[in-house]
Amino acid sequence: MKRRKADLQQAPVTFAKGVDERFQASTPLRALLNKVFPDHWSFLLGEIALFSFIILLLTGVFLTLFFDPSMTETAYQGAYPALRGTEMSQAYASSLHLSFEVRGGLFMRQMHHWAALLFMAAIVVHMLRIFFTGAYRKPREANWVIGMALFLLGFLAGFTGYSLPDDGLSGTGLRIASAIMLSIPVVGTWVSASIFGGEFPGHLIIGRFYIAHVLLIPGGLLALITVHLGLVFKQKHTQWPGPMRTNTNVVGERMFPRYALKQGGFFMAVFGTVALLAGLFQINPIWLFGPYRASEVSSASQPDWYVMFLDGLVRLMPNWQIYIGDYSIPPLFWPAVVGLGFFTTAPMAWPWLEARKTGDKRVHNLLERPRDNPERVGIGSMAVTFFLIGTISGGNDVIADKFHISLNAMTWGGRIGLIVLPALAYFIAVRVCLGLQQHDREVLAHGVETGIIRRLPNGQFVEIHQPLGPVDEHGHPVPIEYGGWVVPKKMNRVGALAPAVKGFFYPVEKPSEAPVSPGMPPVSGDTREEITSGRK
């Protein structure tokens, strides 16, 4: 039999042709390779959340290999001597086993927890970027809504996750969750009994939370993240205003290879950060908390940071109970059920509310600098302030303890602050925005301050300004229109002074350029002129 000689050179071509005959992949693949992405550091915040989610999936799968979601009581016989002989649930015992007797198990557990904290932090910071730059405006309202839903799902994923080890702290969290369910008017006791399978804590809740935490919620997250990214892809990313940038184009670099490589490098850096945190900083040392006992709690019981605002609001809520005949609504209901529901769903309507108020029905692909929309920044600052006060109040006992402040004063401070400070934040934020706008306009109208003072014949001192554009016949600058982007405010931003030589061990051969805007060819150094004192 004669063996046919395989043409190895031709093999990839043959394979690619075969693929294309079946899937018609050429054109979409080329479009993907060529897709242009705008680049700015603030566009990478959402990526951190995405990368954290990938780390969560990887480490989470590892954890499931060892965790036993069972509430059967057992006497601990593991490696940690302080708890040996203690009655505890299988869930807690297997979490201890994972931490002490699985090689690298503690490292994986801590990676998982740190990645979860980073996931939520990245979501919040990313959301703030989207809000303050107006990136949610038409046509991207749907992605804003999906983002809010992702926060809520992440919140639930976090809560169900840290309830699983069934240690003293997570049991206390579950107890509060049950109380929150009980506080719902009319159906509260039914909801709690149905979810816990009887009276708290029952024998089912860890198993139910487990399936929610490892299947239902991650499934939802995965689906929403897919749609989220798909929409970013379809609608193309927003970009900052600047030279060459319009509402109908994207200025940046092609996805492959440079942009994709940068993303890969960034993923590794995020992964490294999580590994470093997990290795060096202890998180949730469950063996110190002991198994959950309904009669035991330690002070300074704080939830994970993204739940603290809710805990803080619960602490600040005055003891107002509403009585309706023989029935009543406990005060816990308002912050924990109404509050959480409101703060995670009401902002979904914001893009439409803003569009209705401003009557703006246009498509926006250019971002707005926060200063250019003081109203929005003011409202955002109100929300951030409210969130921060809630979060601080979630740890007010620790603050009271460490700073020797009365606990009651902390509570009252939080109550008053929750009402007063957001209004103050609104006012300050609006003024700051207007001030920044004013300064931009000033520079555009008069030029950059050179720092050179000239004395006029009449004895008056004036500062020389470097006009940014052409001058009229009197030598006064012709005012330039504001382009929605950074206005150079220092002489070395317009190429007057060479920036300090870069490089740590070696000076870089060529002095680096002073970019006016990312993506814009830098101002070249050849046209620099020396600025003189004006005295000839």
Place this chain on the structure above:
Amino acid sequence: MTTTHHDAPDAKPVDVNDPKLSRFDVVKEGLRRDEIELITYESQFQGTNSKAEKRVVRNIALLFIIAGLAAFAFLGFYIFWPWQFELGNTTSDYFTPLLGISLAISLFAIGFAILAWAKKLLPHEVSIQARHDGASPTDEQKITGQTMIFVGDELNQGVQRRPLLKGAIGFGLAPIGLVAAAPLIGGLIENPHKGEHPDLFTTGFSAAKNGGNLVRLTRDDGTPIRPEDVSTGGQMTVFPGIPHGATNEYADSPTLLIHLRADDAAETRRNADADRRNQGSMWGNYVAYSKICTHAGCPASLYEQQTNRLLCPCHQSQFLITRNAQPIFGPATRRLPMLPLGVDEEGYFVATSDYKDTVGPDFWERP
């Protein structure tokens, strides 16, 4: 290669089969078809093999080598470092930090190597791609809209003209939907009020849980308590003296037994006797309150002896022991229920009845 291209947006299409075209020309034809204009595409270095370029290449290579070494270090620590927890052996304490540091160095090195490669070695480029926003062409909108309405009509007319079908569909589909919901709801739902003594209103101190006998107060190991076991001004967490009484099966039963000083006890008794429910619930200078906070159910376990306050560490509700454990600060609205105390013939504490108030967090239908 140092080239700066300023292609006009209306660049002419080229024949990609032209053998004279370079590969870059073919790529540019692809860009044209994707409506991309390459504004700048230039090497980061002047000339080939410049000193700067060599240095960048050396640095990137060094980073990759560091990544490999750190990865080996990770494997070394993972395999050879003593990792099993042993009391008094601190070497194993460094296992997790060593894993973290070596893995982080490795990942950071890979990350920065890739970043440096992308940012320093690959040509710098600025491209502009056209967006296509806005709605589809109006005729497309019209066709799709009409098609959808047509589909609707097809289905609708069938129903409009045949009323029997309408009823049958409604009758047929609605129950199917309920079938989907039924096992989920039916399986999960639990009646919190079921039984003669629903758990919602009963604790382990109910005589019904002890075959009709009064329930003793016990420590968590099940041993009963005599009055002299609690010193004056002291307190003790007690549990119902029934099987599993100190476990989470009776999560609402933990109780705080307090031995008050005489003057505080007198004041507490005065206030308790003035109250219909707490009347006669104290025994001597002893009082017992539920430990489960009426706000969110945490154990309100911080006992401040000087001010006679109980503080819940979860949300800082504070209860005044001498005044029927009324809440005096924080979000709690309801006092802690008092357990009626007695001493049996053997001299051990018993609960003369279950709590008269409902224990634990508040809810809608609490009596």
